[in-house]
Amino acid sequence: MMKYEIGFIGCGNMGGALARAVAKNVSGERIALCDLSLEKASALASDIGAAAVSVEELVRESRFVVLGVKPQVLADTVSTFRALLRSEQVVISMAAGVSIATLREYCGAGTRVIRIMPNTPASLGEGVILYVPDAITVAEEQAFLSHFAAAGMIDKIEESRIDAASALSGCGPAFAYIFVEALADSAVECGIPRDKAIAYAARTLCGAARMVEEYGNPATLKDAVCSAGGSTIAGVHALEKGGLRAAVMDAVTAAYHRTVELGKK
Numbered sequence: 001m002m003k004y005e006i007g008f009i010g011c012g013n014m015g016g017a018l019a020r021a022v023a024k025n026v027s028g029e030r031i032a033l034c035d036l037s038l039e040k041a042s043a044l045a046s047d048i049g050a051a052a053v054s055v056e057e058l059v060r061e062s063r064f065v066v067l068g069v070k071p072q073v074l075a076d077t078v079s080t081f082r083a084l085l086r087s088e089q090v091v092i093s094m095a096a097g098v099s100i101a102t103l104r105e106y107c108g109a110g111t112r113v114i115r116i117m118p119n120t121p122a123s124l125g126e127g128v129i130l131y132v133p134d135a136i137t138v139a140e141e142q143a144f145l146s147h148f149a150a151a152g153m154i155d156k157i158e159e160s161r162i163d164a165a166s167a168l169s170g171c172g173p174a175f176a177y178i179f180v181e182a183l184a185d186s187a188v189e190c191g192i193p194r195d196k197a198i199a200y201a202a203r204t205l206c207g208a209a210r211m212v213e214e215y216g217n218p219a220t221l222k223d224a225v226c227s228a229g230g231s232t233i234a235g236v237h238a239l240e241k242g243g244l245r246a247a248v249m250d251a252v253t254a255a256y257h258r259t260v261e262l263g264k265k
Contacts, residue, residue, distance in 0.1 A: 006147060007032035007062030009055060009077065011044045014094060015068025017123035021151035023048035024125075032058045059084040064092055064144065071095040071262045078106040085111060090140055092116055096170070097163060097263025100134045112136045114144055115159065117166035119173055122151035128169040132159045163263070167256035175251050180205055 005026050008019045011033055023031060028049025035041040038052065045052040059065055059081040069077050074095045085091070085107055092114045093103050103113050112135045121127040129151055133141050148154055157165055180201045187197035212218050226233040239245075 002063050003061035004032040004051070004058070004063070005030040006064040006066060007034070007053075007058035008066045008068055009034055009058060010066075010068030011035040011037075011040050012068060013120060014118060015066070016040075016044050017120050017127070018066065018068070018094075018118055018148070018151060019044060019050065020048055021122050021125065021127070022147050023050065024150035026147055032062055034058050055081055056084060059089075062089070064090050064147070067091065067093045067095060069095065071098050074098060075106050082107060087112075090114060090136055090144070092144070094118055096166065097259045097261070099263060100132065100159060102263070112140070114141075115162065117162055117170050118151065119170050121173060125150050125152055127152035129154045130157050130162050130165050130169060131155070132157060132162055163259045164256050167252050167259055171252070171255040175248065176205065 006022060008015050008031070011019065012035075015035075019031065019033060029051065031048065031050035032053050033041045033045050033050050034053055034055045041052040044050070053061075065085070067074065067078070074093070087110055090112045091103065091107050094116050095103075096117065098115075100113050100115050103115065104111055107113070114134070114136060115132040116129055117131075118129040119127050122129060129148055131144070131154060133144070133156070136144075145154055180198070183201035183204070184194065184197040187200065188194055192200070208221075211221055215221060222236070226236060
């Protein structure tokens with residue numbers, strides 16, 4: 001049995017968020033962390049009760065090895081420890097646009113892989129993790145699902161669709177934050193204090209999202225709020241006139257095309 005159940009290489013925003021989520025289901029002494037910044041790895045390790053270790057120890061002693069580095073530096077990072085990987089280990093990569101085939105080029109042809117695309121709300125248990133398993137056992141897949149369960153929704157998807165889906169779920173929080181900020185700014189302009197405006201905007205989006213999850217079709221829910229000749233339909237008209245739908249669609253498709261570009265480098 002290996003010393004660590006799971007090790008995270010890279011403790012940045014996304015790697016750190018996932019490590020915090022995993023620590024809710026895996027005891028801290030079974031989690032290893034490493035990062036170019038020893039201070040960052042040590043601080044996170046202290047927070048969740050994990051071990052901050054060298055990359056060599058992490059790779060030698062971890063059943064699941066999570067690669068939390070940017071796609072631009074993934075190949076160079078893996079080259080430093082490729083020789084230490086063993087057949088009984090599973091490599092989990094969250095590098096945007098990097099295919100399973102490319103991961104095998106980096107890690108070795110026989111490597112067992114899970115490709116994931118998470119988002120930052122995973123740190124609060126409200127995230128989305130898209131995943132594509134390849135050449136792993138049923139037991140390993142179940143262990144992966146159990147370890148990451150506290151992160152939020154975990155959904156298996158075909159690899160051909162993961163880049164498009166992650167342009168929504170992975171990049172979408174940033175787009176949502178802009179919308180929350182815009183809603184709050186408008187309330188401030190109308191005389192509401194900034195702290196209250198942000199709180200109202202955030203809770204409004206949370207509630208609206210929950211309504212969609214519970215009841216389905218967002219168009220139907222929107223119609224239910226829009227009384228004839230009322231305030232809401234006047235606001236909807238302004239959003240349509242301003243091109244909100246087209247702007248959001250352009251944002252997601254731009255993110256998708258950029259993800260595909262990153263995978264080609």
